[in-house]
Amino acid sequence: MAQPDEPHPPVVPSCPLPSKTCDVVLTERPRSCCGMAMAGLRTAKYHLPEWHRRNAGVCYEAYTAGEQAERGRAEAKHLVKHAAASAQRAQGYSKATLGQRLQDIHFWRVELQKEIMELDAETNLLAAQKLRLERALDATEVPYSVVIDNLECRERRQPPDLVIDEVEKQLMKEADLIRDIRDLLKRTIIQAATQIRSNRIQKENCELDWSDKVETYNIDDKCVGYCTDSTDVQYHPSSVKFEENASTPKSWAQFSHDNISRAEQEKLASVQLRSLINNIIHDASEDLRMQRAAVNEAFDSHCRELDDAKLRLENHLQQILKDIGDEEANIVNLKKAIRDKEAFLKVAHTRLYDRSSRPNVELCRDEPQFRLVNEVEELTVFLEALKRKLMESEQNLKNLEETRMKLEKEIAVKANSIFIDRQKCMGYRVRYPVDLEVASYKQ
Missing domain, CATH: 1.20.1270 (Substrate Binding Domain Of Dnak; Chain:A; Domain 2)
Structure with a gap:
């Protein structure tokens, strides 16, 4: 910033300027008794040149003080303007x-x-x-x-x-x-x-x-x-410092x-x-x-496998039941045949028994005798065969009954398995949630 021009000092009338203020000088006069009497008063007086020099010195000091004061005022005015501008900036x-x-x-x-x-x-x-x-x-x-x-x-x-x-x-x-x-x-x-x-x-x-x-x-x-016109501003000298824990902008x-x-x-x-x-x-x-x-x-x-197995077993059971019925009828027929043959055998035996009572020469081995013996033998063979067949039929019937019981048990087992799988398990699985993802949204 340009400095203001220095003020020129005023011009003062020229006068001899003493280098320094002179002290009182004692005169060298012949001493007399009168002079001796006035010696104490004359020591406080100045010579005329001394008086002029002293006045010039006083004027110079006044001029110097005024010049210094004017310079100080100019500097103060400049400082005020500079301080005001600087503070504003x-x-x-x-x-x-x-x-x-x-x-x-x-x-x-x-x-x-x-x-x-x-x-x-x-x-x-x-x-x-x-x-x-x-x-x-x-x-x-x-x-x-x-x-x-x-x-x-x-x-x-x-x-x-x-x-x-x-x-x-x-x-x-x-x-x-x-x-x-x-x-x-x-x-x-x-x-x-x-x-x-x-x-x-x-x-x-x-x-x-x-x-x-x-x-x-x-x-x-x-x-x-805040500005200079704010009413809530005041001095806080202790705040003019950087805190140790303060951060940097970065x-x-x-x-x-x-x-x-x-x-x-x-x-x-x-x-x-x-x-x-x-x-x-x-x-x-x-x-x-x-x-x-x-x-x-x-x-x-x-x-489905259980149903098929159960159906096959039921079909076999139906056949076994039919076989049992047929076998029972066969046994009945065999027993009736045996009874019939026993009746024929009894008749033949009775005829032979009665003919054994013929007297003397009448006890002859005639054709009827041979025929009756042959009849007895044939009937005995047939009876034995019928009895064996009856025993076989009864055993077959027993086997059929056991098979029927096994089939019924197997059918019951299959029915139980079907009930468990279809009614209990598959019926209970109806409660199974269809979609876990959908279930996750439900309230």
């Missing part, structure tokens, strides 16, 4: 920097607020997914109880139907699948709860940062409004950047976990649906 620059600082604070405040809202929304979405997991886990209780009930019911099958068939294998596979799904859902619920907790912790960190920035923005905005911006970066990481992890939860529920539902279909198909196939 400094205040304006400080206000501008505060305004820029307000913009920076506003930027980070908006970014933090945006991140807080997005993280809060993401946390709510993840909480909804966690609720879906819990509902899906609850929905697996019914299928698991159905499978366990099916296995327990099939344990009540009677031998020889108490076998490890395809239905039991599929039921065991289904039970293992449901247990694996339940374990997976439980682990995922814990993972979701942990992620929700991390989201909320990071949201709280961002909220604290945002709250500090809101407070700081209000303080700096208040500082921007560390200040990095702190908010790190908070937002960590919030973004947690949000990304939450989004990925939500996608994983969707896939888990969908895959679990699909696996359960396919396994349920496999079990139902195994039940249908096994029930």
